[in-house]
Amino acid sequence: MKTYDLIVIGSGAAGMIAAIRAARDGKSVLLLEQQEKLGPKLKATGGGRCNLTNTLDNSDFMNSFGRNGRFMMDAITLFDYKDLMNFFKEIGVDTHIPDGFRVFPITHNSSTIIKALEEELIKQNVEIRCNTKAQTLLFEGEAIVGVQTLDDKFLSASVVVATGGLGYPMLGANGDGFTFAKELGHKVTDLYPAMLPLISKEKWVENCKADTIAKAELRIDLPKAKKLKAVGDLIFTSKGIRGPVVLDFSREVTPFLEKHGEVPLIINMIKGKNEEEVRVHINNEIKNNPDSSVLENISSLVPPSVAKALCILSKADTNKKFKDLAGQIRDKLIKNLVSTPLTIIDHVGFKQAMITRGGVSLKEINPKTMQSKIIKGLYFCGEVVDLDGPCGGYNLQWSFSSGNLAGKLLDF
Template sequence: MKNSEYDLIVIGSGAAGMISAIIAAREGKKVLLCEQKDKLGPKLKATGGGKCNLTNTLSNEDFMNSFGKNGKFMSEAILAFNHNDLISFLKEIRVDTHIPDGFRVFPVTHNSLTIIEALQKELQRVNVEIKKATKVNDLICENETIKGVIAKDKNFYAPNIIVATGGLGFSSLGANGDGFEFAKSLGHKITELYPAMLPLITKEKWVANCKADTIAKAEIRINLKKAKKLKACGDLIFTPKGIRGPVVLDFSREITPLLEKYEEVPLFVNMIKGKNEEELFQHFKKFSTLNIEETLSKLLPVSVIKEICTLVGADFKKKFKDLEGSTREKLVKTIVWTPLTVIDHVGFEKAMITRGGVSLKEINPKTMQSKIIEGLYFCGEVMDLDGPCGGYNLQWSFASGNLAGKLLK
């Protein structure tokens, strides 16, 4: 076996890959960064619609809890590199950030290219060797110890490899699941993979008539016995074929696995800021001199009012009190919890992240090193950790990349 050319080879130039290479190089390691596309950070460029929501201001504990049962795994990484540390790191590389809403952190430019260019300059400053348009096809491993990588045109050798290849989301930007295949080939378990943070397609066609409207603070629940406790709240947007918006992007990670199991996932959506049936009856009573359209327009867009009235057979030009009792009852119930049925999603091509990945049970949370293969590290989305919208996943990428780059054994 050829002697090592590098101390570390990083595969992938997302947030996790670039920061891991920088941290290792700052500590005197000779580092090679391989990116299969011809530019660095292709997925990072698209983050937050290009505005790059970097992180948020939650406490460490609340941040980890937002990732569910797997959140505790990130304790060491977040303690070492939380949102304050990320802001400081970015300031070091001359990126100013701000928190316009008191929660989400952005570069002041609101442009992801600002982050990519700054990271690239720092990679160059600390002498990381960068090879773009260099696809790694396999890892070289002997006696459960990493030796190097097999690329398209030649092999590169190092005793440490960081797999920062991301998941399957945004496949048009280069995501192809290579990292999962590398890990699997070396004995790692890959949990079930599902697209997450993506729009959903509904059976109901009426949503197309409401596509120009956004519903603030909508609450979504799943109407399945084993998932009744699951819910999410946030802005909802109707599309020509279904629903999207922050609440859907967040909740889709719960729905896509159920969709594979049941083919249809029934939902209940409250679009009136959590009001219950009694409160809605009181609302109609308060505006009893107005017709249904006029009364409900204080709570819902007119397009949505018309569609719900059509569903229950109510004339929206009539006053609420003039409807038959059964129709009034049905209208109130349907407004409070509007039924929708998810029948499909837009797939990994438009999914922002992947639910599932390399099993956390086989990764040391104190180092990000494999428990199976010496010298093999993972960071970012390739692992079985994904969070909601709002800078969670990017913060995790930076934090896990920072820890992996220290090459702690």
């Protein structure tokens, strides 16, 4: 049985940087990865392009994670997006900000990131063991003492759990970190898939699947969710909706879906315009082209396939002139334009969820160290804890920041 200063379980962003940080501080480190290669989920991040972080200031960044966001104050202050960019520059990876907000490696290839991290692990003499699954965390009293794998026992007074969430099980996600936490007395909050496509009851979406709606606004039409909303690009699919705004908002939808069985959404597909603004727009269209049909008129606001679907939903004759529509039907069509109803009845599950909502309770983790308040020497970082943010580099930055803090092995 070999003894190490630190054992890290999991080779995602959080795990690899935790190992590097500790090794740079002179610690002997063992990194355990159950898959054949390092960083399996990191490789798929951002469709393989690896959106590392973004340029939000620390306060706005934390606010993007909701009510739990302030927990990351120490981790982000110690290692923000500028520090992350500098770190990668140190290990040979140049980054850039092509849209002024999102940070990518200039190769736009996650393999570049994984290769650089692996080379730095080797340079810092981190012992890497792939195809090695941690079975149990070993402890004595209220202190960690090591890790048991299928074939070996490794000793250490410090263990970092960086096993990620439940998303993409084909890449090795299996919830081991949550199991370890529970076995050692930690509370794990309810877990939900997040950042994933949603499936609707309505079938008309299939006829609109070639269209993208820019700056769509999504709301949940339930009493306890009136304040929840998201704005961004919406894409219709053969079974429902996806796109950046759906990925961001799905974390709010999935808990309600589990509770209620279906979730009514209200979608504004016309860049936030209200009913009066739509009436003014339509009247201007009629003045410019008095003979235009209802479909032509509505298509000036949304793509033709969506316009047709909304006309059918409102029982409006697409070939009629807008001015010839009955007042009740005209009002219903305008209302459906401004507040399109869509009922979510399912999602694609953890198999396509980029992120897990929920995790190890933050109340039982010291934010200044990422160490457990229950078991001495046990650290949690990355997606395994109860923090998740929108798409756009938020979750990777959190993984790097929390992993960096955990790897410092602070104890106070």
